[in-house]
Structure formats: structure tokens, C-alpha cells
Amino acid sequence: MKHLLTLEQLSKEEILEILNLADQLKFQRKNNIEHHLLKGKTLGMIFQKSSTRTRVSFEVGMYELGGEALFLSSRDLQIGRGEPVEDTARVLSRYLDGIMIRTYKQSEVEALAKYGSVPIINALTDYCHPCQVLADLMTIREFKGAFEGLKATFIGDGNNMANSIIVGCLKLGMKVSIASPKGYEICDHIKEFTKQYPGMFEMTTDPMIAAKDADVIFTDVWASMGEESEADVRRKAFEGIYQVNDKLMAVANKDCMIQHCLPAHRGEEITAEVFEAHAEEIFEEAENRLHAQKAVMVMLMKD
Numbered sequence: 001m002k003h004l005l006t007l008e009q010l011s012k013e014e015i016l017e018i019l020n021l022a023d024q025l026k027f028q029r030k031n032n033i034e035h036h037l038l039k040g041k042t043l044g045m046i047f048q049k050s051s052t053r054t055r056v057s058f059e060v061g062m063y064e065l066g067g068e069a070l071f072l073s074s075r076d077l078q079i080g081r082g083e084p085v086e087d088t089a090r091v092l093s094r095y096l097d098g099i100m101i102r103t104y105k106q107s108e109v110e111a112l113a114k115y116g117s118v119p120i121i122n123a124l125t126d127y128c129h130p131c132q133v134l135a136d137l138m139t140i141r142e143f144k145g146a147f148e149g150l151k152a153t154f155i156g157d158g159n160n161m162a163n164s165i166i167v168g169c170l171k172l173g174m175k176v177s178i179a180s181p182k183g184y185e186i187c188d189h190i191k192e193f194t195k196q197y198p199g200m201f202e203m204t205t206d207p208m209i210a211a212k213d214a215d216v217i218f219t220d221v222w223a224s225m226g227e228e229s230e231a232d233v234r235r236k237a238f239e240g241i242y243q244v245n246d247k248l249m250a251v252a253n254k255d256c257m258i259q260h261c262l263p264a265h266r267g268e269e270i271t272a273e274v275f276e277a278h279a280e281e282i283f284e285e286a287e288n289r290l291h292a293q294k295a296v297m298v299m300l301m302k303d
């Protein structure tokens with residue numbers, strides 16, 4: 001593994017290797033066992049969108065690994081004034097040991113990897129959110145013990161989260177069902193990917209069908225970062241149907257868990273009641289961003 005650009009590019013074995021290392025790093029942190037595996041290394045973190053979890057977990061993660069992290073807002077970088085990503089990649093590669101980027105276009109992340117000479121980590125694009133789904137998979141294994149035989153359901157927009165959830169869960173042997181409104185389905189590229197897993201993937205417009213016998217239900221906001229101007233139109237398409245609520249949970253398995261990448265909009269994609277009833281899993285998921293990303297950084301940046 002040279003970069004983390006998408007989950008499609010990782011094998012099942014590589015994903016499991018990340019999750020195993022993440023579990024080990026979580027154990028070491030909880031037991032105050034020093035784990036300065038990236039002593040003297042520096043990570044640059046380019047942000048073209050807002051962040052709470054990603055920024056803090058990468059920064060703290062790097063610190064705990066004995067290295068440093070630099071927060072690089074696109075408002076301050078010359079990239080924000082039009083300097084090409086190809087040049088930024090070649091310059092930053094001469095100072096840094098790794099680059100994490102959160103941006104809009106997946107092609108920008110791919111360009112960084114092509115022109116740079118250090119490992120690149122995708123910390124969310126409009127297309128995917130691999131770091132989040134590694135943390136989600138880690139959380140599912142913590143709560144359920146294994147992946148094979150489980151059914152994962154995604155309710156909502158066919159967005160970056162849906163894409164990475166589908167890829168990650170199918171690769172690890174889970175069945176996946178997704179319910180999205182017409183016009184907000186996953187892209188053709190991911191539809192094509194699912195064909196490698198016959199009988200394991202289902203797409204519907206009916207959340208009740210998707211949630212039937214689910215072991216894990218995922219949801220995400222109706223309007224993602226960069227889609228703020230579409231919020232009203234999207235609300236009309238999703239409202240009253242694409243929500244994780246008690247009625248939906250009633251058709252899932254009794255011990256069904258919930259994963260939400262956060263931030264959550266209570267009363268929209270999930271009710272406040274269901275969110276609070278599953279807060280334990282959701283906030284463990286948020287914590288696991290730290291451990292999973294530390295594992296990714298160690299695998300990519302350790303000498």
C-alpha cells in the first residue's frame with residue numbers, strides 16, 4: 001500500500017491488516033504503552049472543507065505517534081489562489097513525510113499522488129471517505145465480533161459515505177443494501193463495482209426493504225459539504241421517508257447497531273431518540289477514527 005486514495009484500491013487482506021494494527025494501537029493507548037512509531041515524521045493536512053473529527057484525530061494521532069502534523073487551510077495556501085495541485089504536490093513532498101487532503105474532486109487527490117513523492121491520504125472527497133469507513137469497520141468488528149454473515153444497510157443520499165460503505169462492507173464479506181430516493185442514487189462506478197459480488201448487494205428506493213434484518217444501519221446527512229445550496233430541494237426528496245427512526249429499526253435485527261459518521265442532523269436523517277439510544281456505538285465510531293488513521297499513517301509512513 002503506497003497511498004490511501006479509495007477503498008477499492010485496497011485488498012481485503014490490507015483492510016484487515018489496518019484494522020488489526022488499529023486494534024493494537026487502541027490497546028496501547030488505553031494502557032499507556034508508548035508507541036512512537038513515527039518519531040520525527042511530519043504530516044501535512046490540506047483542508048478545503050470544514051472538519052472536526054478528521055482534523056483533530058489526525059493531529060492528535062500524529063502527536064501520539066511521536067511526529068508532527070501541520071494544519072494547512074486552503075484559504076491560506078497558494079492552492080486557494082489557483083496554484084496547481086501538481087506543483088503543490090512536488091513542493092510539499094520535499095518538506096513532508098505524508099500528506100492528508102480533504103477536498104471536492106477525487107481527481108485532485110489522484111493528482112497529488114501522481115505528482116508527489118510521499119504517501120497521500122484521502123480524508124474525504126465528494127466521491128469517497130475511506131478513513132471514515134475504516135473506523136466504521138473497526139467499530140463493527142468490536143461490537144459484532146466478525147463481518148461474514150452480517151447485513152449492512154445505508155439509508156439516504158448515494159454520496160461519498162455510501163460509496164465507501166458499499167466497497168468496504170462488500171470486501172469484508174457483508175451483505176449490503178442501500179435505499180436512496182430517485183435521482184440521488186450511487187454513481188455508475190460503484191454500481192459497476194458491486195457486480196463483483198453477486199447476490200450480496202441490493203439497491204432500492206424503499207428504506208423498509210433495505211433495513212429488513214439489518215445488523216448495522218448507516219445513515220448520513222441529506223446535503224453534504226458543498227451541496228448547501230441544494231438543501232431545500234434535497235429536503236423535499238428525503239423528508240419523511242429516508243430517516244432512521246423507530247419504525248425502521250423495528251424491521252431490523254433486534255441487536256442492530258447504528259453508525260453515523262457525524263455531524264448528525266437530528267430530526268432529518270435520524271431521530272433524536274434513535275441517535276441517543278445508539279450513542280455508544282456512534283461515539284465509539286468517532287473515537288475509532290483516531291486509531292484507524294494512526295494505523296494507516298504507520299503503514300504508509302513508517303521507515
Ligand code: CP
Pocket residue numbers: 050051052053054055124132261262263
Ligand atoms: N466524520 C467526519 O469526517 O467528521 P468531520 O467532518 O468533523 O471531520
Ligand code: NVA
Pocket residue numbers: 124159160161220221223224225261262263
Ligand atoms: N457526506 C458528508 C460526510 C461528512 C463527514 C459530507 O461530505 O459532508
